[in-house]
Amino acid sequence: MLIVLTRVLRVPELRKKLLFTLGVVALFRLGQILPSPGVDVEGVRRCLAGARGGFADMVQLFSGGAMLKLSAFALGVAPYITASIVIQLLAVLIPRLEALRKEGQAGQAKITQYTRYLTVGLAVINATAVVAMARTGQIFPNCRERLLYDQSPLSVTVIVITMVAGMCVVMWLGELVTERGVGSGMSILIFTQVVAVFPSYLSNIFATNPFALVLMLVWGVFVVAAVVSMEQAQRRIPVQYAKRMVGRRMYGGTSTYIPLKVNQAGITPVIFTSSLLYLPQLAVSMGGGTDPVTRWISTYLVTGDHPLYMAAYFLLIVGFTYFYVSITFNPVEVADTMKRYGGFVPGIRPGRPTEEYLRFVLSRLTAPGALYLGALSLIPLIAFVMLRDPSTQQNFPFGGTTVLIMVGVGLETVKQIEAQLQQRNYEGFLR
Secondary structure (H helix, E strand, O other): OOOOOOOOOHHHHHHHHHHHHHHHHHHHHHHOOOOOOEEEEEHHHHHHHHHOOOHHHHHHHHOHHHHHHHEOOOOOOOOHHHHHHHHHHHHOOOOHHHHHHHOOHHHHHHHHHHHHHHHHHHHHHHHHHHHHHHHHOOOOOOOOOOOEEOHHHHHHHHHHHHHHHHHHHHHHHHHHHHHHHHOHHHHHHHHHHHHHHHHHHHHHHHHHHHHHHHHHHHHHHHHHHHHHHHHOOEEEEEEEOOOOOOOOOEOOOEEEEEEEOOOOOHHHHHHHHHHHHHHHHHHHHOOOOHHHHHHHHHHHOOOOOOEEEEHHHHHHHHHHHHHHHHOOOOOOHHHHHHHOOOOOOOOOOOOOHHHHHHHHHHHHHHHHHHHHHHHHHHHHHHHHHHHHOOOHHOOOOHHHHHHHHHHHHHHHHHHHHHHHHHHHHOOOOOO
């Protein structure tokens, strides 16, 4: 491994990309530690030491702990990810977005611009909600420390503007990594957030129960191996292109395949479902929990150990996986493109039969992929019920979202480095 890393650093272009990516990651972590103006750092630190469950449990992963510290980069990459998912969903409903998606690079640039605008809007809403909860003490329900030096409207506005500006900087850093670094910028940044809080997860478990840490590490090896196997699994549909004359030249006659992954949706269904199920927690924390509806929500849809919560979590992930795959992979477009360029699946007629065949294969692949995502996401909830330890649910490091982000982003980044090395006849990471 050290020899391979040495070879990577010997390639000037690749070395420059890696160093640039590491520099952006370091700057990103610095912004997550840097507090916003007007925040009582000592008060936040004392409240953070005793934070358990609720709001702290949700944002710990997606912000790397930055939101709990009310830092400049407190919002992390969550608004951008949410905006990207919303834009993808709207592309199915709005013909204008669907047309832009088909226009190639120019249309994609326009969609990216819309995603930025929506990200800023979501950042304003998120920052306002976080500062309002910090002002009223609801961000840490069990802590009575003062979090803000000055709770006047002007001071609160300054903090909100700082967080929104920090989100814009994070979005800019992610795009810089995509253009000049290695891998997808936003994926690298969310990977950084997960890795940043991972040591604290392990240290908290070790402080509570060292034997449980050993069992979780052993279990984590099997979980990571299973996730790697499922993320790499794919069904390759063979495609044959007929020979055709264009002018004086002969084209076609080649064989290729369409790779359909078992987990075609990736991490998106888990993130979207987690966001949906956090809405009842936010409603309970903002409402006070006095009326019957709020008490029912607090009993069945807030605590992760209730069977109704687990069932809703599992079913939402499975349902959204089917929905997301259906809008991201269109068998009609793929079949029409193959027919236009003279391609066909051996044994299947071009056109509508190919479309029906692709839809059949995709539905059969989505079923195990959706069940895999749902089962993987239930691991920390089941561990909490079995061990009956409140700290286990919060600090269980090998849950679905954590492992999927680490493995998915890690594999994708390694593949890009491998491709760079193969261009220069170097042996890469995957050999």
